[in-house]
Amino acid sequence: MAREVKTAELDGFAGAWTTAVVPAGFVPMSVGQVRERLLALSRRLAEAMLAEPFADRPGEQAGAALVEAHLTEPEVLRVTLQTMGEKLVHALDPGDLDAADVTARLGGLQAAVATGYARALRDATMADQEQLTKAVLDAQVGVEKELRASEARFRAIFAGAAIGIGIADMRGGILRVNPAFADLLGYTPAEMRRLTVTDLAHPEDPPGMWELYGSVVRGERDHVRMEKAYFRKDGAVVWTDLTVSLIRDEAGRPSFTVAMVDDVTDRHRLQAQLRHQALHDPLTGLPNRTMVADRLAEAFSAADPATRVGLCYLDLDGFKRVNDTLGHDVGDQLLTAVAARLDEALSGAGRLLARMGGDEFILVVQPSSGIDELSELAETALRVLSGPLWAGRHRLRVSASIGVVEREIGQSTPAELLKAADVTLYEAKASGRGRFALYDAMRNAREVARFELAAELPDALEHGEFVVVYQPMVELDSETVSGVEALLRWRHPRLGVLHPDSFVALAEESGLIVPLGRWVLQTACVQAAQWRRHFPNRRLLLSVNVAVAQAHEPTLADDVASILAETGLPPDLLQLEVTESAVMDASGPPLKAMWDLTTRGVRVAIDDFGTGYSNLASLRNLPVHTLKLAGSFIGGLSRAEYSDPVDEQIVGTVVRLAHALGLTVTAEGIETAAQAERLRALGCDTGQGWHFARPQDAETVTALLAEERPTPLL
Numbered sequence: 019m020a021r022e023v024k025t026a027e028l029d030g031f032a033g034a035w036t037t038a039v040v041p042a043g044f045v046p047m048s049v050g051q052v053r054e055r056l057l058a059l060s061r062r063l064a065e066a067m068l069a070e071p072f073a074d075r076p077g078e079q080a081g082a083a084l085v086e087a088h089l090t091e092p093e094v095l096r097v098t099l100q101t102m103g104e105k106l107v108h109a110l111d112p113g114d115l116d117a118a119d120v121t122a123r124l125g126g127l128q129a130a131v132a133t134g135y136a137r138a139l140r141d142a143t144m145a146d147q148e149q150l151t152k153a154v155l156d157a158q159v160g161v162e163k164e165l166r167a168s169e170a171r172f173r174a175i176f177a178g179a180a181i182g183i184g185i186a187d188m189r190g191g192i193l194r195v196n197p198a199f200a201d202l203l204g205y206t207p208a209e210m211r212r213l214t215v216t217d218l219a220h221p222e223d224p225p226g227m228w229e230l231y232g233s234v235v236r237g238e239r240d241h242v243r244m245e246k247a248y249f250r251k252d253g254a255v256v257w258t259d260l261t262v263s264l265i266r267d268e269a270g271r272p273s274f275t276v277a278m279v280d281d282v283t284d285r286h287r288l289q290a291q292l293r294h295q296a297l298h299d300p301l302t303g304l305p306n307r308t309m310v311a312d313r314l315a316e317a318f319s320a321a322d323p324a325t326r327v328g329l330c331y332l333d334l335d336g337f338k339r340v341n342d343t344l345g346h347d348v349g350d351q352l353l354t355a356v357a358a359r360l361d362e363a364l365s366g367a368g369r370l371l372a373r374m375g376g377d378e379f380i381l382v383v384q385p386s387s388g389i390d391e392l393s394e395l396a397e398t399a400l401r402v403l404s405g406p407l408w409a410g411r412h413r414l415r416v417s418a419s420i421g422v423v424e425r426e427i428g429q430s431t432p433a434e435l436l437k438a439a440d441v442t443l444y445e446a447k448a449s450g451r452g453r454f455a456l457y458d459a460m461r462n463a464r465e466v467a468r469f470e471l472a473a474e475l476p477d478a479l480e481h482g483e484f485v486v487v488y489q490p491m492v493e494l495d496s497e498t499v500s501g502v503e504a505l506l507r508w509r510h511p512r513l514g515v516l517h518p519d520s521f522v523a524l525a526e527e528s529g530l531i532v533p534l535g536r537w538v539l540q541t542a543c544v545q546a547a548q549w550r551r552h553f554p555n556r557r558l559l560l561s562v563n564v565a566v567a568q569a570h571e572p573t574l575a576d577d578v579a580s581i582l583a584e585t586g587l588p589p590d591l592l593q594l595e596v597t598e599s600a601v602m603d604a605s606g607p608p609l610k611a612m613w614d615l616t617t618r619g620v621r622v623a624i625d626d627f628g629t630g631y632s633n634l635a636s637l638r639n640l641p642v643h644t645l646k647l648a649g650s651f652i653g654g655l656s657r658a659e660y661s662d663p664v665d666e667q668i669v670g671t672v673v674r675l676a677h678a679l680g681l682t683v684t685a686e687g688i689e690t691a692a693q694a695e696r697l698r699a700l701g702c703d704t705g706q707g708w709h710f711a712r713p714q715d716a717e718t719v720t721a722l723l724a725e726e727r728p729t730p731l732l
Contacts, residue, residue: 021068021113028064028109031101032057038097039089047087055087063102063131064109067123074130081134085142092284095135099128099288118375122296122308129292136285140259182258182279188235188272190215202258202281204251220247220255231262237272240264245282257286301350302357305372310380313370314432317384323428328386330396331421331439332360335451337377344412351409353377356416363402364395380439389424389456396420396454419446420454441465472524474510479534483509486541487713490722491561491684491706494698499723501559501593503706504542505713506534526567535568536577543585543592545716550587553723561593561623569600569608575615582620589619593644598624601640609640616641623684628672638679645676647702649687655696666696673701 036053047055059080066076084094103124112120182199186192195210203210203218215231223246230242241263247255258279267273297309305313317327334356341349353373360379365371370382381395399420406413421443423435430438438457444465446455478484488502508516525531539562546560568574582589594615600608601624612622623644628651637645651665669685676683685697688707697705711722 020111021115022111023061023064023068024109024111028060029057031064031105031109032060034105035060035098035101038101039094052087052089055083059083060106060109063106063127066127067106067110067120068112068115072123072126074126077127077130078134078137081131081136082138084135085138090139090142095132095285095288098135099132102128102131118307121300125292125296129289129296132285132288132292136282140280144261182277182281184210184277184279186215186275186277188274190235193274199279202250202256202279203248204254209251218248220249222247234262234264234275235272237264237266245286246279248279255283256281257283299373302354302373304357304361304379305370307372307374310370310372310374310382311432313382313384314435317382318427318430318432320427323426325384325427326386326388326424327427327435328383328389328392328424329422329435329439330381330383330392330399330454331374331423331436331443332379332381332399332418333420333443333447334377335417335419335447337416340409340414344409348409348412351412352407352414352416355407355409356403359402359407360399363398369395383424386424389422392422392424393454393456396422400452400454417452419443419451421446421457422454423457425457437466441469468524471513471521472528475521475525475528475530475534478508478510479530479537483511484534484537485509485715486538486545487715488542488545488719489706489713490711490719491559491704492710494685494694494702494705499558500704501561502546502719503561503595504538504563506538507713522565526565529567531565531567532571535563535565536581538562539578540581540585543581543587546591547585547587549720549723550591552720556723557591558723559591559593559621560587561595563595563625564600566597566600566608569596569611571611572607574611575618578615578620579618590621593621593623595623595625595646598627601642612641616643626686628668637675637681642681644682644684645672646684646686647672649707652685652687652689652693652697652707655693666700669697669702670700677701 032053035056036049039056040049040052062076063080066073081095084090084098106127107120107124110120115123179196179198182196182202184192184195184199192211192213192215195207197207200207200210205213219228224244227244227246230239230244233239234242241261243259243261245257246260247257250256259282261278263276263278265273265276297305297312299306314327317325337349337352340352357371357373357379360381361371364381368384370384372380372382374380381399383392383395386392400418403416403418406415408414421439421441423438423442425435442455442457445458445461446453449455485507487505487507489505490499491501491503492498493500506518506522508521510516522531525534542560542562546558549556549558564574571577578592578594579589582592594612596608596612601612601622616622621643622641623646624642625646626648627645628648647669651669653665655665655669673683682703683701685702685705686707688694688697688705688709690709693707694705694709714722
């Protein structure tokens with residue numbers, strides 16, 4: 019889907035922004051001029067949200083543009099960020115971006131606007147600070163004839179400045195501070211003069227800050243600038259934009275330092291809040307996928323390649339059912355309860371519990387002591403989730419599946435580790451849920467190959483890699499070909515010819531089975547119509563398998579009728595094979611479709627009969643013409659002295675019952691002449707298997723039909 023900016027909604031966002039900014043303080047423009055400027059900035063922000071790759075630079079530029087337009091009242095930044103959060107997303111058509119991407123981009127853009135605004139405001143303040151520094155310099159080292167005038171000017175500027183100013187000697191003793199500096203830290207000027215510069219140190223001072231200060235004192239540089247925290251007298255913390263400048267005497271020797279501090283606590287808190295939002299899940303408060311990626315990148319940057327990292331990748335079983343039955347509000351409450359319980363049980367030093375999205379959680383353990391530690395943590399997670407949880411007024415129970423993987427960082431990458439955990443989680447779900455599975459390299463290789471095969475399926479159909487082969491069905495009495503079963507094969511360019519067992523389940527999972535099944539039916543009917551024209555005296559039955567998903571399609575009967583009309587194949591020469599389970603539901607869509615098809619003349623067969631849960635008495639009420647006996651019953655039939663009497667009785671009973679109901683019976687998987695003879699003796703109508711012919715291409719079947727009898731392949 020294309021990403022685009024919605025013009026009308028963007029104009030509405032600019033209007034809302036203008037309405038919020040104008041009352042926020044002194045605005046040196048008309049309302050129309052403000053709106054014109056903000057509309058241009060709105061478009062730049064909207065385009066930045068949709069750009070690929072995403073970059074937050076336009077946000078910084080927009081923040082700076084507000085300062086350039088003299089929109090510098092503190093309230094302007096707050097209402098700007100608030101309006102962005104409430105309105106900007108509505109002006110976008112995000113296309114292929116999901117909600118998490120949009121939220122992350124919006125948070126990044128808000129942070130960039132705040133950063134650009136603060137930086138531009140700081141630069142503007144610096145220009146004023148330069149004038150103050152010059153006044154200080156003039157007051158302290160000016161020529162004698164200007165001394166008194168300079169001192170008067172300095173006192174006025176020093177005492178009335180809105181930003182904090184402090185003067186210290188070269189040993190760090192505080193000589194003077196103005197009222198703004200003293201008020202900022204909660205002291206009186208006299209109290210601060212009893213302190214030293216080092217008394218104002220803070221644990222979060224930037225790395226190397228004091229080395230830089232030392233270089234100023236030594237005269238190696240004239241000023242430094244950084245963001246610094248101070249403890250107030252009452253213990254609270256304020257954040258400042260600090261500039262320290264060196265004042266030299268007439269000989270150029272360091273004389274004293276001047277510090278200028280601007281209170282940026284609100285901006286710092288806003289940036290911290292935005293950083294937290296970008297790295298945490300808003301529903302559960304846990305770290306999110308972005309923080310997991312950061313933590314793994316940090317872990318894999320360790321110097322020692324033998325450092326071990328472990329993951330427990332957890333997914334709730336059946337969570338979708340909670341959303342579908344009780345609603346998303348209850349689902350969200352359940353996720354919050356699960357997160358709280360997991361956090362209490364699993365979090366600790368060296369562990370990061372995060373929500374990856376939806377009902378997926380992950381525990382990162384670094385450093386890991388080995389797979390035993392990870393297994394214990396997985397067992398703990400399953401145990402703490404086994405008890406009831408409250409979601410609002412609902413008392414619920416959940417289970418989870420967990421994939422566990424642990425390895426040295428020198429043997430993997432973050433992406434490979436996450437992929438391995440995801441595949442292992444899938445294995446845990448496939449093995450019964452409510453349990454954890456350990457990573458297995460061979461199993462992982464199989465699953466990776468399986469996933470890759472699933473990804474290649476859509477292109478395979480588009481590129482014509484699928485083919486249909488045909489296995490003859492033979493009348494056992496006359497040993498003549500009475501029909502063919504159409505079977506699908508995938509001529510994979512890398513793996514060779516693949517049988518349906520390798521890919522049909524993947525096609526069903528992906529939803530491709532419906533168009534693929536229709537293509538098989540279309541292709542086979544075209545070929546069957548050609549055989550009918552070439553052999554007009556033979557009524558060759560075409561049998562085609564119908565997948566469960568196809569049988570549930572409401573358009574199945576109409577699709578079959580359309581294909582028969584296009585190809586010219588008579589309906590009574592087409593037989594659709596369905597599973598027992600597909601037609602046993604007395605009110606299900608497959609049964610309705612089968613009835614519709616039989617009224618149009620199409621035959622229906624139950625495939626692999628005997629392997630499901632059929633109620634034999636119900637066969638008389640089903641739209642069925644043929645039972646295809648599963649190959650597992652045929653294996654026990656050999657020469658009379660070697661036959662399995664149970665299999666023989668089962669086959670004989672099914673044949674007699676089918677004939678009593680007016681149905682024919684086809685035996686699958688016939689591999690020997692003895693099996694064919696026993697089935698003939700038991701009254702079975704037709705058979706197929708390697709004894710008669712393997713599945714073959716259409717040309718080989720054509721040659722076979724041209725003969726009087728098929729040649730058995732022994």
